[in-house]
Amino acid sequence: MKIVYFAWLREKTGVSEETVSLPDSVNDVRGLIEWLGAKDPGYADAFDDLAVVRVAVNQEYANLDAQLGPGDEVAFFPPVTGG
Amino acid sequence: MIRVQREDFDVGAELDRLSADRGSVGGLCAFVGLVRDMSGRRAISAIELEHYPSMTERALEQIEAEATERWPLDASIVIHRFGRLEPGERIVLVGTASAHRQAAFEACEFIVDWLKTKAPFWKREHTDAGTRWVDARASDSAALARWDREDAAGHGPSVRARGAPKKAAE
Numbered sequence: 001m002k003i004v005y006f007a008w009l010r011e012k013t014g015v016s017e018e019t020v021s022l023p024d025s026v027n028d029v030r031g032l033i034e035w036l037g038a039k040d041p042g043y044a045d046a047f048d049d050l051a052v053v054r055v056a057v058n059q060e061y062a063n064l065d066a067q068l069g070p071g072d073e074v075a076f077f078p079p080v081t082g083g
Numbered sequence: 084m085i086r087v088q089r090e091d092f093d094v095g096a097e098l099d100r101l102s103a104d105r106g107s108v109g110g111l112c113a114f115v116g117l118v119r120d121m122s123g124r125r126a127i128s129a130i131e132l133e134h135y136p137s138m139t140e141r142a143l144e145q146i147e148a149e150a151t152e153r154w155p156l157d158a159s160i161v162i163h164r165f166g167r168l169e170p171g172e173r174i175v176l177v178g179t180a181s182a183h184r185q186a187a188f189e190a191c192e193f194i195v196d197w198l199k200t201k202a203p204f205w206k207r208e209h210t211d212a213g214t215r216w217v218d219a220r221a222s223d224s225a226a227l228a229r230w231d232r233e234d235a236a237g238h239g240p241s242v243r244a245r246g247a248p249k250k251a252a253e
Contacts, residue, residue: 006135007205008216024127054205059138075203079219082132082163082204083116083175083195 001070003032005046006077009053012046022068029055030064032074052078087134089166092176101158101180108157108180112187114148114195122217125210130217132165135203139163146197154190155179156181161194163204181222193230218241233247 004017039042046069056075102108158180162186177194206217
């Protein structure tokens with residue numbers, strides 16, 4: 001699975017994109033966040049306040065319960081500030 | 084039409100294109116977003132706009148399609164820039180063309196409200212105190228929610244799309 005990060009989530013995790021193989025125990029966005037947070041303090045910091053984290057799965061907005069598969073692209077980013 | 088680009092755009096030329104060869108267009112409405120020179124009490128030297136390329140165009144196309152379904156538009160355009168921009172530079176253009184002004188005004192405002200809260204762009208400001216990511220504003224979400232409430236209350240946009248809704252026709 002491909003994961004991409006934008007804005008301060010990219011800075012806190014230290015990566016703009018990565019490819020990961022999910023353990024069998026991880027099957028939704030919430031599980032992915034917990035799994036990533038346990039990996040590294042930078043990730044734990046990035047996901048500390050989920051109220052300011054937005055998620056997209058395959059370029060569409062998704063919520064924490066969205067199911068994930070191996071070919072998906074998951075994006076994490078803050079609330080948008082364009083326009 | 085949707086464009087996501089680093090370079091500037093010519094507002095007049097873009098609006099001319101919206102009405103060219105469309106004799107039914109009676110009015111054009113344009114919103115142009117600019118980089119401000121102040122953030123609170125700090126002078127801004129530049130902003131950087133980051134975006135999510137594979138999602139951005141898809142998201143903008145969806146909102147343009149939604150506006151076209153809600154209002155009787157003859158044409159519309161959304162251009163959003165990314166990269167480094169200095170105060171006074173143009174960031175975004177939303178242009179709408181319709182037979183009458185009300186649809187053009189409302190659809191333009193709807194698209195701007197939507198892209199402020201949904202289009203995957205992030206601004207970082209550079210000031211003499213350093214750089215910081217701009218926080219999202221609750222008032223932007225409230226502005227978008229207004230369009231939902233109008234629908235929920237059964238009023239909807241004050242100008243209805245011509246003919247049957249596209250979703251029902253499909």
